[in-house]
Amino acid sequence: MxxxxxxxxxxxxxxxxxxxxxxxxxxxxxxxxxxxxxxxxxxxxxxxxxxxxxxxxxxxxxxxxxxxxxxxxxxxxxxxxxxxxxxxxxxxxxxxxxxxxxxINRLAAIQEHRMVRRAIERGVPEAKIAEALGLEVASIHRRSRMLNGICTEVIDILKDAPCPIAVFDVLRRMSPIRQIEAAELMTGQQNFTVVFAKAMLAATPEDQLVHVPAKRPASVSSEQMARMERELVGLQMQVKSVEDRYGVDTLHLTVARAYVRTLLGNDRIVRWIAQHRPEYLKELQTIGEIDTIAPVAEAAE
Structure with missing residues (x-):
């Protein structure tokens, strides 16, 4: 018992x-x-x-x-x-x-969009939302319409991803099938940057683009697009190489960061450091406040 x-x-x-x-x-x-x-x-x-x-x-x-x-x-x-x-x-x-x-997990762009949409549907003026969030009204207007032209499968794939709003502006220029391919590739590489999305847009065949004449830059030739596709494949191979080489080091740094956080979680230790080694306290707090240790993500960007 x-x-x-x-x-x-x-x-x-x-x-x-x-x-x-x-x-x-x-x-x-x-x-x-x-x-x-x-x-x-x-x-x-x-x-x-x-x-x-x-x-x-x-x-x-x-x-x-x-x-x-x-x-x-x-x-x-x-x-x-x-x-x-x-x-x-x-x-x-x-x-x-x-x-x-x-x-606390911060709101992803899609979650923020849903929050803004729900507030608007409940009658909250966009100006009031902007004031509460410290943003311009135009920014709230843009967030509320962020998913226009984005297919439901992509919304489901990226619902928890830290995508900048500008990524959805790029995806909107692709056909639904190509949007899904791009979203899956970003998720697989854990690279949600605008630069990465634009690279995939430039490598997208014309029949998978929306409003091809107005959206595709005239200076991009078929040969250039083929070269960008090859460079994208090469970039993915480099990312994999970085993952293999730095995985152990990243693990060690993660453990060290966790230990520093444990030390800073003890108020008595913090007071002792502040009294006897104040020059160390700021640096230790900086290490403890690091959200992620991910050299792979930085390399991908």
């Missing part, structure tokens, strides 16, 4: 309203972060609809009434810039500085 043990909750059941002055950040913002596009989007979203995700804090064990800010540094900085004095926070039951958002 298996004994039952009570499960310890990682968070308190209710949020707590805390003064921003009582929050102690565990890391400093990088220089120039307030000029970044990401910070501008956070500012626009907070200004338009408030916080979507509450910051995560833990009680400061050395100072009663103060809290360690575990997650939400940019959101808190945005609130300060907007003159907000207090915020509702999620209270963690430990002081582990776990980087929560690193475990």
């Amino acid at each position: 298996t004994s039952r043990h009570p499960i310890k909750l990682s968070f308190q059941g209710e949020t707590k309203r805390i003064l921003l002055s009582d929050l102690i950040p565990l890391k400093a913002l990088r220089p120039g972060v307030k000029e970044s596009k990401k910070y501008a989007q956070i500012m626009s979203s907070v200004r338009a609809i408030g916080l979507v995700e509450a910051p995560v804090v833990a009680p400061n064990p050395t100072q009663s009434g103060q809290f360690l800010l575990l997650d939400g540094h940019l959101r808190i900085e945005a609130l300060r810039d907007l003159g907000v004095l207090e915020v509702d926070c999620i209270i963690s039951t430990d002081d582990e500085s776990y980087t929560y958002n690193k475990r």
